[in-house]
Amino acid sequence: MPVNVRIVQGLQEAASILASDRGAQLLGGGTLLVRDINEGVMTEGTLLRAVDPALLAMNTGGARVELGAGVTMAMVLAGRDLSYLHAAARGIGGPAVRTTATIGGNLFAATPYGDFTTALLALDAVVTLHAGFGGARVMPLEEMLANRARGGVGLVASVGFSRPAGADAFRFVKVARVRPKGVSVLSIAAHLPQNAGRISGARVAYGAMGPTPLRAKAVERVLEGRSLDAATIAAAKTAALEGTQPATDAIASEWYRREVLPVHLGRLLAGETS
Numbered sequence: 392m393p394v395n396v397r398i399v400q401g402l403q404e405a406a407s408i409l410a411s412d413r414g415a416q417l418l419g420g421g422t423l424l425v426r427d428i429n430e431g432v433m434t435e436g437t438l439l440r441a442v443d444p445a446l447l448a449m450n451t452g453g454a455r456v457e458l459g460a461g462v463t464m465a466m467v468l469a470g471r472d473l474s475y476l477h478a479a480a481r482g483i484g485g486p487a488v489r490t491t492a493t494i495g496g497n498l499f500a501a502t503p504y505g506d507f508t509t510a511l512l513a514l515d516a517v518v519t520l521h522a523g524f525g526g527a528r529v530m531p532l533e534e535m536l537a538n539r540a541r542g543g544v545g546l547v548a549s550v551g552f553s554r555p556a557g558a559d560a561f562r563f564v565k566v567a568r569v570r571p572k573g574v575s576v577l578s579i580a581a582h583l584p585q586n587a588g589r590i591s592g593a594r595v596a597y598g599a600m601g602p603t604p605l606r607a608k609a610v611e612r613v614l615e616g617r618s619l620d621a622a623t624i625a626a627a628k629t630a631a632l633e634g635t636q637p638a639t640d641a642i643a644s645e646w647y648r649r650e651v652l653p654v655h656l657g658r659l660l661a662g663e664t665s
């Protein structure tokens with residue numbers, strides 16, 4: 392059976408097809424799916440192209456930000472109000488990949504991919520899902536990623552999050568052996584709002600340190616209520632590996648990822664560039 396391409400207008404219709412046909416996959420920018428076809432990994436099934444304009448919506452100017460799942464990395468980079476996300480978007484492949492790679496596709500990209508999702512996790516993002524029945528529902532991104540392994544998550548229509556508190560409050564680093572286009576050894580995103588000089592509501596996330604991007608909850612606990620000084624950074628580095636489960640792959644060994652994570656976390660918290 393060949394691979395079919397089906398074009399539908401509405402998100403709900405696309406979600407219904409995804410729910411009823413296990414061989415159907417939503418086509419985002421196709422940087423992973425089309426590669427699978429070219430390499431003979433995907434030989435049958437349906438690629439579903441949804442042309443609903445909601446997928447390309449960008450509400451970026453206010454305190455609450457909403458990005459359609461079809462928004463590409465290039466669109467993020469063109470968004471002046473999204474400068475805090477530029478480092479994460481710029482880290483995805485080269486210019487050709489960024490022109491088509493979508494936010495929605497990044498949410499489903501297998502480790503060590505998922506750098507943009509790591510940034511969204513540190514922004515405490517929620518996703519709006521269409522599961523094919525019962526309309527749309529909103530779910531924390533962390534919960535969606537936990538459900539992802541089981542499959543059947545449904546169609547992600549958009550992601551939403553609160554704009555970071557200030558220019559220095561959101562930090563992102565991608566660690567790669569080949570620059571500028573190498574795949575991640577790991578990535579780290581941190582949202583560090585401060586109140587009277589003390590961190591309040593810290594969110595830290597890692598990419599490529601587990602089966603999906605994950606929150607560094609032990610680090611968040613260490614940071615909470617403290618000033619970002621040398622003692623706090625040292626304590627955060629000590630807690631850095633808790634909850635991580637990195638893989639060994641062609642990019643790096645599990646050992647290497649564990650070795651370098653605390654170093655890069657310390658640099659990110661200290662405001663040093665890696």
Ligand SMILES: Cc1cc2nc3c(=O)[nH]c(=O)nc-3n(C[C@H](O)[C@H](O)[C@H](O)COP(=O)(O)OP(=O)(O)OC[C@H]3O[C@@H](n4cnc5c(N)ncnc54)[C@H](O)[C@@H]3O)c2cc1C
Pocket residue numbers: 416417418419420421422423424425426460461482483484485488491492493494495496497498499500503504505506507545546547548572573574575
């Ligand atoms: C050369 C190269 C370099 C790369 N470098 C990086 C990198 O540095 N960092 C990184 O994170 N990634 C990287 N990637 C992987 C990939 O390009 C990105 O993760 C990209 O964001 C995937 O998005 P896409 O739209 O192309 O996904 P697609 O290939 O269209 O889809 C991928 C998966 O997501 C599902 N999907 C897509 N959109 C939705 C949706 N809205 N709802 C439900 N399911 C959906 C699809 O069904 C499919 O299963 C690279 C890829 C290539 C080819």
